[in-house]
Amino acid sequence: MSAERKVAVVTGASQGIGAGIVRAFRDRNYRVVATSRAIKPATDADIVTVAGDVGAAETAENVFKAALERFGRVDTLVNNAGIFMAKPFTAYTQEDYASYISTNVTGFFNMTRRALDLMSKQGHGHIVTITTSLVDQPMSSVPAALASLTKGALNAATRALAIEYAKTGIRVNAVSPGIIKTPMHPAEAHAALAALHPVGRMGEISDIVDAVLYLDDAGFVTGEVLHVDGGQAAGHHMP
Numbered sequence: 653m654s655a656e657r658k659v660a661v662v663t664g665a666s667q668g669i670g671a672g673i674v675r676a677f678r679d680r681n682y683r684v685v686a687t688s689r690a691i692k693p694a695t696d697a698d699i700v701t702v703a704g705d706v707g708a709a710e711t712a713e714n715v716f717k718a719a720l721e722r723f724g725r726v727d728t729l730v731n732n733a734g735i736f737m738a739k740p741f742t743a744y745t746q747e748d749y750a751s752y753i754s755t756n757v758t759g760f761f762n763m764t765r766r767a768l769d770l771m772s773k774q775g776h777g778h779i780v781t782i783t784t785s786l787v788d789q790p791m792s793s794v795p796a797a798l799a800s801l802t803k804g805a806l807n808a809a810t811r812a813l814a815i816e817y818a819k820t821g822i823r824v825n826a827v828s829p830g831i832i833k834t835p836m837h838p839a840e841a842h843a844a845l846a847a848l849h850p851v852g853r854m855g856e857i858s859d860i861v862d863a864v865l866y867l868d869d870a871g872f873v874t875g876e877v878l879h880v881d882g883g884q885a886a887g888h889h890m891p
Contacts, residue, residue, distance in 0.1 A: 658682045659723045661715055663706050663763060664733030666691040668834035669782065672857040673730055673864055674699065680865070685719045685726075687711060688733065706733040707754030712762035716770060725774060728868055729767040731760050731781040734803070736836070741797045749798065756802035760809070768813070768822065776821040779813070780867050781806050782860065785828045785881035789888075791848065807877050814875030823874035825867045830855050830881030849882030 660677040664670040665686035674686050678698065686694070687702040694701050700718050704711030719726045735755045737748060764779055771777025783803040786796050807826055814824040831837065831845045832855040846853045863880045867873060879885040 657723075658727040659685065659719060659725050660728040660730060661685045661687070661719060661726055661763070661767070662730045662732060663687050663759065665701075668836065669829075669832060669857050669860050670730075670732040672861045673732060676861045676865055677728075682727075683723045685715055685723070687715050705754075706759030706763065709762050712766045715763070716766045720770070726767060726770055727777060729763060729777070729779045730864060731763055731779065731806075733759050734782060736784070736796065736799055738794050738796045739798075740795050744798055752798045752802050756799075757805055760806055764809075764813070768817065771822045772817075772820055774821075778822070778868055779824045780864055781810055781826045783807050783810075783826050783828045783877065785830050785879055785885040787828065788879070788885040793848065810877060811875045818874060823867075823871070825874060826877045827860055827863045827867065828877050828879045828881060828885065829860050830884045832857060832860060849884055850886065851882040853882060855880060855882060 660682045662670055662673050662684060665674050666688040670688065674684050677684050678696065683698040685700045685702060687704060689703065689705055691701045691703050700722050702715045702718050704714060716726065733755060735751055760781060767777065767779055783806050784799055786794065787800050787804040787807055790800060810824050810826040817824060830849050834857060837845060842854060859880050863878050867878060
């Protein structure tokens, strides 16, 4: 099979933002390796699905093995898999903490390490990670310190890796969303969630997809944490 067409790996790919990112890359004629815990086999011959927990090292191994065997390369990794639980800090359990670290941090480590190893051999590549604007602008109405702890680490690692790999042809960026209209948020909560953004609306999946595609095209951009959050990270607003 020809190795000329570009290939993207997308984690957390079975629904919401991840599924939107997969569709967008296919629309660009990329071939895609899509992974999540319960992802179903694809009917599209240019999508390979790999079921697995992103926090488990063997999932990354299986994903990159599948990418190389089927497509021969990986041009872009999108670290989209993540969990979010809004709770007061003392209400988090040890299990909550372990889940956050496994999915948000260990998953990033496993997938990104594999990607950088392969991309270094290729001499090119792009890694983009989905974080959260709560890192930069916490809200008393959304207590989520474990999100800040883990996603803040990813913002920092994004900048560190961008510098470490700046001369290798590999770029490393992040997208920092506000609250996005996904199946995670029930319709009856949408009005209240919209009011948390200075622009007065929730984000759409397409807003995040567009940001990922922009960064994938932006050859002079690396180490960027791109806020797509309706102004949340800019500061406070009066509702």
